[in-house]
Amino acid sequence: MSVRIESSNEGMTAFLMGEIDHHTARQIREAIDTAVEKSKPKNLYLDFSEVSFMDSSGIGLIMGRFKLMQHYSGKLTVTGASERITKIISLAGLKRLGIFNNAQ
Amino acid sequence: MSVRIESSNEGMTAFLMGEIDHHTARQIREAIDTAVEKSKPKNLYLDFSEVSFMDSSGIGLIMGRFKLMQHYSGKLTVTGASERITKIISLAGLKRLGIFNNAQ
Amino acid sequence: MKSVNGMKVTFPSRSSNESFARSVVASFVAQLDPAVDELVDIRTAVSEAVTNCIVHAYPDNIGEVTIVARIYPTGRVVIKVRDKGIGIENIEQAMEPLFTTGGEERYGLGFSVMDSFTDKLKVTSKKGKGTVVTLEKYITMRQRQAKQS
Amino acid sequence: MKSVNGMKVTFPSRSSNESFARSVVASFVAQLDPAVDELVDIRTAVSEAVTNCIVHAYPDNIGEVTIVARIYPTGRVVIKVRDKGIGIENIEQAMEPLFTTGGEERYGLGFSVMDSFTDKLKVTSKKGKGTVVTLEKYITMRQRQAKQS
Numbered sequence: 001m002s003v004r005i006e007s008s009n010e011g012m013t014a015f016l017m018g019e020i021d022h023h024t025a026r027q028i029r030e031a032i033d034t035a036v037e038k039s040k041p042k043n044l045y046l047d048f049s050e051v052s053f054m055d056s057s058g059i060g061l062i063m064g065r066f067k068l069m070q071h072y073s074g075k076l077t078v079t080g081a082s083e084r085i086t087k088i089i090s091l092a093g094l095k096r097l098g099i100f101n102n103a104q
Numbered sequence: 105m106s107v108r109i110e111s112s113n114e115g116m117t118a119f120l121m122g123e124i125d126h127h128t129a130r131q132i133r134e135a136i137d138t139a140v141e142k143s144k145p146k147n148l149y150l151d152f153s154e155v156s157f158m159d160s161s162g163i164g165l166i167m168g169r170f171k172l173m174q175h176y177s178g179k180l181t182v183t184g185a186s187e188r189i190t191k192i193i194s195l196a197g198l199k200r201l202g203i204f205n206n207a208q
Numbered sequence: 209m210k211s212v213n214g215m216k217v218t219f220p221s222r223s224s225n226e227s228f229a230r231s232v233v234a235s236f237v238a239q240l241d242p243a244v245d246e247l248v249d250i251r252t253a254v255s256e257a258v259t260n261c262i263v264h265a266y267p268d269n270i271g272e273v274t275i276v277a278r279i280y281p282t283g284r285v286v287i288k289v290r291d292k293g294i295g296i297e298n299i300e301q302a303m304e305p306l307f308t309t310g311g312e313e314r315y316g317l318g319f320s321v322m323d324s325f326t327d328k329l330k331v332t333s334k335k336g337k338g339t340v341v342t343l344e345k346y347i348t349m350r351q352r353q354a355k356q357s
Numbered sequence: 358m359k360s361v362n363g364m365k366v367t368f369p370s371r372s373s374n375e376s377f378a379r380s381v382v383a384s385f386v387a388q389l390d391p392a393v394d395e396l397v398d399i400r401t402a403v404s405e406a407v408t409n410c411i412v413h414a415y416p417d418n419i420g421e422v423t424i425v426a427r428i429y430p431t432g433r434v435v436i437k438v439r440d441k442g443i444g445i446e447n448i449e450q451a452m453e454p455l456f457t458t459g460g461e462e463r464y465g466l467g468f469s470v471m472d473s474f475t476d477k478l479k480v481t482s483k484k485g486k487g488t489v490v491t492l493e494k495y496i497t498m499r500q501r502q503a504k505q506s
């Protein structure tokens with residue numbers, strides 16, 4: 001598994017691990033969505049600190065979860081993104097969404 | 105460089121590093137032979153402890169240095185060979201030569 | 209100018225081969241002793257191009273993906289990612305940021321990423337015949353210093 | 358039996374490509390989640406076969422080396438290393454331990470290493486046409502346990 005999901009009072013955290021591409025994003029997405037739909041947390045944290053590679057499939061992954069959380073009136077926060085991952089996220093203009101812990 | 109050569113009273117030690125294949129063996133061979141021909145040590149130690157990969161080109165490397173040292177009436181000793189490298193050396197029947205520190 | 213070294217690799221358009229494609233190109237480019245960042249740039253651009261073959265070129269079947277990489281004397285690397293899939297009708301539109309025909313989980317940023325992580329990007333395509341994406345990257349020639357240290 | 362995944366890679370017979378060849382096959386086989394030892398066995402056997410193309414098949418020129426790798430459902434991996442070089446006249450003799458035409462620094466153990474590090478070794482060759490070395494290896498299917506732990 002390339003994602004580990006933990007829940008606490010503050011919300012749900014998905015720790016992403018390894019390489020995020022179109023292939024692995026699918027598994028990660030399904031695991032997160034199943035968990036979110038089950039417990040509908042107020043906050044979802046995506047933790048990128050153990051991600052060693054990410055291409056634009058990671059953007060789809062973030063945006064999809066952003067919309068999912070909006071749908072449940074919850075909040076998405078991205079944490080632990082490296083410089084490299086932040087660069088890809090900037091390309092996407094996602095910084096405007098205010099979901100980045102280290103970019104505000 | 106994939107070899108570091110050091111001399112002391114006891115003789116000359118060649119610390120082999122990284123992957124030994126037909127490509128890298130050539131450079132290693134030339135470096136060792138140049139040093140041996142210059143200072144004609146009584147003892148030559150080939151240290152394999154930092155070798156991460158070796159194919160049969162390593163056998164040629166050992167045998168060639170064995171003959172070179174014989175020519176100068178010196179002695180060759182192989183040290184630090186991992187289990188994997190020892191396995192390849194065994195295939196070659198080189199153990200009979202009595203040049204292995206950890207095989208005697 | 210003649211290339212110094214080259215390689216060609218072919219594999220089926222399965223998503224599990226995305227990481228294989230990145231590794232092959234990275235292993236090949238390794239002989240230039242690139243900086244970590246240069247290597248990740250190349251891995252990322254190749255990942256985008258190969259993913260496009262898998263997702264867009266062959267939407268309903270498994271087809272062949274080919275990567276050709278060539279190294280030139282000055283540290284120039286040219287990588288071609290080729291498919292024989294459905295092709296792109298309007299290349300200019302396809303290359304616009306955020307344009308996608310890929311549905312929910314694609315974001316239309318593949319070409320933008322390729323463009324910003326390489327020194328040159330070229331796309332040629334023929335409807336129903338396939339697409340060739342050419343990526344160029346200059347690797348800083350710090351080879352000798354690195355070897356001596 | 359149909360293969361689950363396959364790849365084909367071609368490169369010139371330069372000795373600097375020996376490590377590239379090992380990496381490509383290792384990256385491809387990685388999808389089976391092999392044990393470290395299994396992977397080194399494969400890397401070693403491939404290294405021998407590719408070195409033979411570089412040293413023996415094309416002694417005086419640079420020619421093409423092709424590797425085809427296929428994975429079958431039960432964890433069987435079949436790797437073919439092919440050249441269009443001078444060929445081998447007497448295959449039986451060539452495969453004998455310590456037989457070499459390679460001079461001082463070759464030791465005639467390439468085929469012995471390939472044989473002992475794989476589950477099956479086959480050599481076909483035609484004088485003046487080239488050689489195909491087929492290496493087979495079974496990877497223990499411990500995939501699911503590894504993924505779950």
Ligand SMILES: Nc1ncnc2c1ncn2[C@@H]1O[C@H](COP(=O)(O)OP(=O)(O)O)[C@@H](O)[C@H]1O
Pocket residue numbers: 056256260261263264265266291293294295296302303307308309310314315316317318319320339
């Ligand atoms: N190899 C290809 N074959 C066919 N169409 C392609 C190919 N590559 C890209 N496209 C088209 O170009 C669009 C934009 O691609 P891109 O910028 O990589 O973003 P994304 O992959 O997220 O859609 C795709 O949605 C697709 O319509």
Ligand SMILES: Nc1ncnc2c1ncn2[C@@H]1O[C@H](COP(=O)(O)OP(=O)(O)O)[C@@H](O)[C@H]1O
Pocket residue numbers: 160405409410412413414415440442443444445451452456457458459463464465466467468469488
């Ligand atoms: N691809 C090849 N093309 C031509 N001759 C080959 C090829 N592979 C092996 N041979 C012949 O078989 C001999 C034995 O090969 P091998 O056991 O690998 O040992 P080595 O490479 O040390 O000579 C070689 O010396 C060469 O004469």
